[in-house]
Amino acid sequence: MAQRTFINLPVRDLGKSMDFFKGIGFKFNDQFTDEKAGCMIISDTLSVMLLTEGYFRTFTKKPVSDAKTVTEVLIALEVSSKEEVIQKISKAQSLGAEIYANPQDHGWMYQHSFADPDGHQWELTWVDESQLPG
Numbered sequence: 001m002a003q004r005t006f007i008n009l010p011v012r013d014l015g016k017s018m019d020f021f022k023g024i025g026f027k028f029n030d031q032f033t034d035e036k037a038g039c040m041i042i043s044d045t046l047s048v049m050l051l052t053e054g055y056f057r058t059f060t061k062k063p064v065s066d067a068k069t070v071t072e073v074l075i076a077l078e079v080s081s082k083e084e085v086i087q088k089i090s091k092a093q094s095l096g097a098e099i100y101a102n103p104q105d106h107g108w109m110y111q112h113s114f115a116d117p118d119g120h121q122w123e124l125t126w127v128d129e130s131q132l133p134g
Contacts, residue, residue: 006039007075008049010056010064011118014038017050020117023095024088042077067119076123082110085124089114092122108132 032039108131
């Protein structure tokens with residue numbers, strides 16, 4: 001089984017993208033960060049690699065999609081509380097994120113979504129497992 005997972009996303013302006021995510025509250029691993037890549041820490045076993053588009057292209061022979069015009073992935077992250085979802089969405093919006101969907105409150109689950117400066121879609125979710133239906 002995998003020990004760690006790295007999600008790789010192409011970005012147009014690495015500095016701008018890193019500043020955006022730092023503004024939301026994410027931290028970066030300096031060991032895996034340089035002028036071509038920023039390693040954003042999600043958890044002990046999950047990181048998101050923000051790669052300059054040129055560097056991203058070295059890993060694939062396929063064209064790189066423009067996340068502002070097509071959806072290549074929905075990145076869903078569970079956070080510790082409904083309040084954290086609201087706080088991070090608010091910070092993301094103040095930093096220029098596009099809020100592309102209304103929040104969904106199901107009582108046992110709360111979700112809200114944003115698109116980062118490159119158009120990648122992020123869904124922040126809180127789940128109260130003690131209240132799961134069924």
